Amino acid sequence: MTAALQMTGVAADLGGRPVLRDVDLRLDAGEFTALLGPNGAGKTTLMRAALGLVPLRGGTVSTGSAGYVPQRHEFTWDFPASVQDAVLSGLVRRIGLFRRPKVAHWQSVWAALDQVKLGDLRKRPVGELSGGQRQRVLVARALVLEPSVLLLDEPFTGLDMPAQETLTDLFTEIARERAVLMATHDLTAAAYTCDRLILLNRTVIAAGPPADLKDPEIWMRTFDVGPGSHLLKALDLVGA
Amino acid sequence: MSPWQFLADLTNPDLAFLPKALTIAVLSAIMCGVVGCYVVLRGMAFIGDAVAHAVFPGLAIAFLFSGSLVLGGTIAGIVTALLVTVFAQNRRLKEDSVIGIFFVAAFALGIVIISRAPGYAGSLQQFLFGSITGIPDRDLYVVGGTTIAVLLTVFLLHKEFVAVTLDREMARALGLRVFWLDLMLYVLVTLAVVMAVQTIGNILVLALLVTPAATARLLTDRLPAMMALAPAIGAGCALIGLYLSWSWDLPVGGTIVLTLTGAFLLAHLLAPRHGLVARLAT
Ligand SMILES: Nc1ncnc2c1ncn2[C@@H]1O[C@H](COP(=O)(O)OP(=O)(O)O)[C@@H](O)[C@H]1O
Ligand SMILES: [Mg+2]
Numbered sequence: 340m341t342a343a344l345q346m347t348g349v350a351a352d353l354g355g356r357p358v359l360r361d362v363d364l365r366l367d368a369g370e371f372t373a374l375l376g377p378n379g380a381g382k383t384t385l386m387r388a389a390l391g392l393v394p395l396r397g398g399t400v401s402t403g404s405a406g407y408v409p410q411r412h413e414f415t416w417d418f419p420a421s422v423q424d425a426v427l428s429g430l431v432r433r434i435g436l437f438r439r440p441k442v443a444h445w446q447s448v449w450a451a452l453d454q455v456k457l458g459d460l461r462k463r464p465v466g467e468l469s470g471g472q473r474q475r476v477l478v479a480r481a482l483v484l485e486p487s488v489l490l491l492d493e494p495f496t497g498l499d500m501p502a503q504e505t506l507t508d509l510f511t512e513i514a515r516e517r518a519v520l521m522a523t524h525d526l527t528a529a530a531y532t533c534d535r536l537i538l539l540n541r542t543v544i545a546a547g548p549p550a551d552l553k554d555p556e557i558w559m560r561t562f563d564v565g566p567g568s569h570l571l572k573a574l575d576l577v578g579a
Numbered sequence: 580m581s582p583w584q585f586l587a588d589l590t591n592p593d594l595a596f597l598p599k600a601l602t603i604a605v606l607s608a609i610m611c612g613v614v615g616c617y618v619v620l621r622g623m624a625f626i627g628d629a630v631a632h633a634v635f636p637g638l639a640i641a642f643l644f645s646g647s648l649v650l651g652g653t654i655a656g657i658v659t660a661l662l663v664t665v666f667a668q669n670r671r672l673k674e675d676s677v678i679g680i681f682f683v684a685a686f687a688l689g690i691v692i693i694s695r696a697p698g699y700a701g702s703l704q705q706f707l708f709g710s711i712t713g714i715p716d717r718d719l720y721v722v723g724g725t726t727i728a729v730l731l732t733v734f735l736l737h738k739e740f741v742a743v744t745l746d747r748e749m750a751r752a753l754g755l756r757v758f759w760l761d762l763m764l765y766v767l768v769t770l771a772v773v774m775a776v777q778t779i780g781n782i783l784v785l786a787l788l789v790t791p792a793a794t795a796r797l798l799t800d801r802l803p804a805m806m807a808l809a810p811a812i813g814a815g816c817a818l819i820g821l822y823l824s825w826s827w828d829l830p831v832g833g834t835i836v837l838t839l840t841g842a843f844l845l846a847h848l849l850a851p852r853h854g855l856v857a858r859l860a861t
Pocket of ligand 1: 353354355356358376377378379380381382383384385
């Protein structure tokens, strides 16, 4: 089976400084993977490199197609667009230059909205949505291209617990047929809900199912903390 | 003066400049209204301001050498649009201050150039505040052709402009050529501004770009409706403003802008869902 996303020896620089070095990873359909690491570890850069938005210093990226829900919210929420217009904007390249959307395009928009359970709100202006609903619009916009891998960059920022749990269920469901990679700072929830974890700090420090990542040392290296850190206790890696 | 008298004056062959001025004011208001929707939604009013300032040296040079004002302004404006696009891509630069410095300098250059022309105070006033006389017939064709080109471009690139305005990062991720779309949009803004500068004047043209679109935004949550309302409001106010200015002998640019401002305030009070009256009533 071909991987949904494969990175081999990827290196990337930003502003002349090295950010990623020797990144190897492989994601397959059916896997919900968490990307963990401290601020500045290169999580966002890794996703942007997978999308071809960051020039590679070295290595290769191969992916069928990638859907992206960015961390930096540049979305203009006060734009006079409905939910379905916003999702349709994900198809702008597929529709093609100088062309108008056809029935088939709208059908895939509606299918994506049904999948994120916003089918009833498709005509609502985007400015009148809650934070959790907005995040689901962005997920639908990524899904509308039927990507083999869905990249979610810190999708829970600023959301309350119920919204986070609804989204987590949604991501788990999406991961049944696609690969999902989610950057997050909620380590315990990630260890609980995800099939695999990738610990990143400039490079992949460790990767595998949560049960295989019980060595406190790899967590200390990734997050640059000492053996007395709360982080290790919260993850149940050392005795309290 | 009654509207009938105005209509009679419009058809009076001795006052041939009047229908010409009206046509140009209405066509440039339509262009500015449509393009202004993107200006307002992207929060880039400063682009309109920059372009309005920067076309001035082009107009001044054309005036000095008796060349085509429209052509001079367009060339200067497109050079500006190119510079703005290049500057605006680099997010580390504080774009508004760079542009502020640069374009006030361009404006100053225009003043210095035009001071070399005979009767300079009068022509300066015309440039700054607009005038309805002295428009050559040729300009009618230029403005008409430009209107068609601008509207056609907006129509053809609509969904790309929407995607870039909604979310630049995502537009880039989808593989849209954000730089070229930005440049295209700034060129459209430039053309709309340059066509309007003669009648409305350099200082007031920003209102034609921003006010109708902002008014339309108050009245609707749907982009197609906004892009139909804004040019209608702009054109209506241009017509009413010119009528008022003609009847009471008021400066045309100022009267059109004040009419637009009146429409904006009215919409602010009466808008169906978000207006003051609607909010007080609920
Ligand atoms: N535009 C930029 N120019 C230079 N360095 C950058 C730029 N953006 C991010 N960086 C640096 O790259 C590193 C990785 O950033 P990022 O991928 O955003 O990390 P994360 O998403 O894990 O918090 C950080 O150290 C940050 O300082
Ligand atoms: Mg990040």
